[in-house]
Amino acid sequence: MAKSGPVGVGIIGAGVISDTYLDNLNSFPDTSVIAVGDLFEELAEQKAAGHGVASGGGVEMVLGKPEVEIVVNLTIPAAHAAVAEQAIAAGKHVWNEKPLSLDRASGKALLDAADAAGLRVGCAPDTFLGAGLQATRRILQRGDIGTPMTALILFQSPGPESWHPNPTFFYRDGGGPLFDMGPYYLTTMVQMFGPVDTVAAIGSRAREKRVIGSGxxxxxxxxxAVPTHVGAIVRFESGQSLQC
Known part of the structure; x- marks a missing residue:
């Protein structure tokens, strides 16, 4: 028999982005945040209390709650795949922040584990569902401007260390502009042009050290430890291309 009522959500990872998730998940009638967990249990307890969530503590506490149906995984990128696999082993569906994993092998292993368990895995970003990008997709599908052969994406930023209170993970494995910002644009282009066939890319670092500017x-x-500039040419199965 199908369950009725709000879906129980457990959040793992009580960092800066968790405030946005908690604000939004608590505003919808069909989701209910049951618990917040983190390696730093005191931080999770504070975050839970600040958002009116009943339970805050460790990761195992969240995974052990039977009323948690979906785990929202907001840990640092290097931990995404491992934490998601823990959640699947505990019988939970998973929503991962980007990136899904740091490499194709661990990403595929995660999806295979979910499939074997009859569970679902989702991953940020969902911004391509926004009105502007969906309108663009319809325009392309209707052929209003013909068939575009190529697209150009440019994203420039000096980096998050001037404003983010704890930006170290941006410059570790799983960080940098490719894994942090790239998913927004590449997900959009896959929605517009279809599956990717071939990629050629180079990366470099503007500076070997960064200085935290706030907090x-x-x-x-x-x-x-990662490239902070990436340039790529992407060819899609459709024959269309992307420069980014």
Missing amino acids: PLAGQEIQV
Whole structure:
């Protein structure tokens, strides 16, 4: 018999982005946030209390709650696949923040595990569902402007360390503009042009160190471990291309 009432949600990862998720999930009548978990249990407890969530604590606490049906995984990118696999092993559906994983092998293993368990995995971003991009997709599908052969994407930013209170993970494995911002644009283009066939890319680092500019860690240096500039040419199965 199908369950009625709000879907129970457990959040794992109590960092900066969790406030946005908690604000939104608590505003919908069909979702109910049951618990917030984090490796730093005190942080999860504070976040839960601040958003009116009954339980805050460790990861196992969230996974052990039978009323949690979906785990929203907001951990750092390097932990996304492992935490999602834990949730699947506990019988939970998963919504991952981007990226799904750091490589194709771990991403496929995650999806295979979910499939075997009869569970679903979703992943950010969902911005391509917005009105503007959906209108663009309809225009292309109708052929209003003919068949576009190529697209150009440009994104430039000095980096998040000037405003983010704890930006180190942006410059570790799973960070950088490719994994942090790239999913928004690449997801959009896959929706517009279809599956990708071939990619050629190069990456480089503008600086070897970054300095945190705000918050309690201001002044601390970050050693950059990932490319902070990426250029790519993408060919789609349709024959269309993308420069980004």
